[in-house]
Amino acid sequence: VSKKQIHTSKAPPALGPYSQAVWVDNLLFLSGQIPLNHLGELVVGSVEEQAEQIFANIDAIIKKSGGTLDDVIKLSVFVTDMGNFEAIxxxxxxxxxxPYPVRTTVEVSALPKNSALEIEALVNIDPDKQG
Known part of the structure; x- marks a missing residue:
């Protein structure tokens, strides 16, 4: 299986030894995103504001790859409080x-940098559009 790493400066750098995203054939696997801006600074605010930052990061990585949010097929959402479900x-x-992407939402005890949520995405981008 051939893998290609994706990186954009418009999303936060990885906090450890992992890629922002990796291509495998037509599938783009995005690492979990927490509400960090592109400089790696935690965005504080409401859960909605944090989710908006996370999706801005996801969108930036997908755009770097030639796709759009419409290409997202699955989201995995990790929350520290299931009470934030409706805000997300x-x-x-x-x-x-x-049709919305399929989604799994799981409550966890903690997330990196004490974030309230983390979201990872699986994206299917047409080979003709791949960046």
């Missing part, structure tokens, strides 16, 4: 349209 839904409804 609100942000997603503003960014995605039907």
């Amino acid at each position: 839904n609100k942000v997603m409804m503003a960014l995605f349209s039907e």
Whole structure:
């Protein structure tokens, strides 16, 4: 299997030994994103504001790869409080349209940098559009 690493300065740098995203055939696997700006600074604010920053990061990585948020097929959402479920839904409804990506949401005890949420994405981008 051939893998290609994707990196953009418009999303935060990795916090450890991993890639922002990796291509495998037509699939783009994005590492989990927490609400960091492109300089790696934690965005504080409401859960909606944090989710918006995360999706801005996801969008930047996908755009670097030649796709759009419409190409997202699966999201994995990790939250430290399941009470934030509706706030995340609100942000997603503003960014995605039907058919929505499939999604798993899991409550966890902690996330890097004490973030309230982390989101990873699986994206299918047409080979003719791949950047």
